[in-house]
Amino acid sequence: MGARERQATEEHATEEHRKTQTRQGTNLPCSSVSFFVYFCVFLCVLLWPLFLLTFLLSPWSVHAAVQTRPQPATAPEMPRVRLIATGGTISNKVGGRLTAAELVTLVPDVTRWAKPETEQFANQSSSELTLDQWLALSKRINALLDDDRGLAGIVVTSGTDTLEELAYFLDLSVRSDRPVVVVGSMRNPSTLGYEGAANLQEAFRVAATPVARGRGVLVVLNDEINAAREVTKTDALRLNTFQSRGYGILGVVDADRVVFYRDVVKRHSIKSELDLTTVSALPRVDIVMVYQGAPGDLIKAAVDRGAKGIVMAAAGAGATSGTQDEGIAYATGKGVFVVITTRTGSGRIAARLRTPGAPGATASSRRSEYQIAGEDLAPLKARILLMLALTKTQDPTDIQRMFIEY
Secondary structure, eight states: OOHHHHHHHHHHHHHHHHHHHHHHHHHHHHHHHHHHHHHHHHHHHHHHHHHHHHHHHHHHHHHHHHHHSOOOOOOOOOOEEEEEEEESGGGOOTTSOOOHHHHHHTOGGGGGTOEEEEEEEEEEOGGGOOHHHHHHHHHHHHHHHHHOTTEEEEEEEOOSSSHHHHHHHHHHHOOOSSOEEEEOOSSOTTSTTOOHHHHHHHHHHHHHOGGGTTSOEEEEETTEEEETTTOEEOOSSOTTOEEOTTTOOSEEEOSSOEEEOOOOOSOOGGGOOOOOTTOOSOOOEEEEEOOTTOOSHHHHHHHHTTOSEEEEEEBTTTBOOGGGHHHHHHHHHTTOEEEEEETTSSOOBOOOOOOOOOTTOOHHHHHHHHEEEOBTOOHHHHHHHHHHHHTTOOOHHHHHHHHHHO
């Protein structure tokens, strides 16, 4: 084959190869497009039920998302504390006594610790309150605590002159573990240095705190917490007048919190058996002081005027004057209880072994039977316990037991 023929043959082969490559290049896009279309159809057939299900469930999904969305935290509800005002120096403003509602306005930041409620029971000096009012107040507090289980505690205002007496009366007769706090002030609202607002704020704080539960009735003044059974007014004018001599305070009210250091071991409040629900009047109990040459006719006069009990504020560890013996024998001979306490301000009169009386018993044995040892109670507190004990029993052994336990 010549050179010209070989060249023609190679050109023909090259042309054929070019045409073949052209046909293959032209067919490739068609194959890719077909594969893509088939793939899309396959996906639609496979996934359309999922799309449909998502569409149908979307309202419930939105609702669930709303339900599970974190809700903003709500502040805890403040404990409710009821203020029951009876009067006293704390409200004795020149020109007119402050009401319970007006007292609360003196403590605008009280809502940091409690939600205050107010009730006006009386508005007079503490020495003007009667025993019938004491009885009504105790019943009112018991009813409030029984009917309103959401009430955290109660604050009672009182004049300081007889505050310790009212506090101990409530300590024995309010049968609840929720705190009842008695508060007052030594200066009136018109006086420079009036401490009533600060005392009231602290009383609300104590009544609102759960750690005050089960401690009986508490007395709060001058940043200090004292037990109703132990506290006494020790000074006519000073702000720190209320003290628990020999025992010490129960706790303090500081800026950061209420702190308790000890508890009360004697029976009180919820553990008390002294239920006044059906009591309409308290028996008369008088206090007679022992002093040099004190006559017994004062004891006789009290008995003749209807006293059911006599509390002797005896000298030292229970000594009475020789001239009072006749009066004591007169009282016990008529079945009137005579409780021996000490006028010293502290100390204990121990109970003696009791010999029950019998028919035909001598005056001496009857005196021994009806004479009660006051233990460590001050004369004022012993009077209150004897009054309440006599509403429950006339048994000398039972009454002596109460003086040991309460």
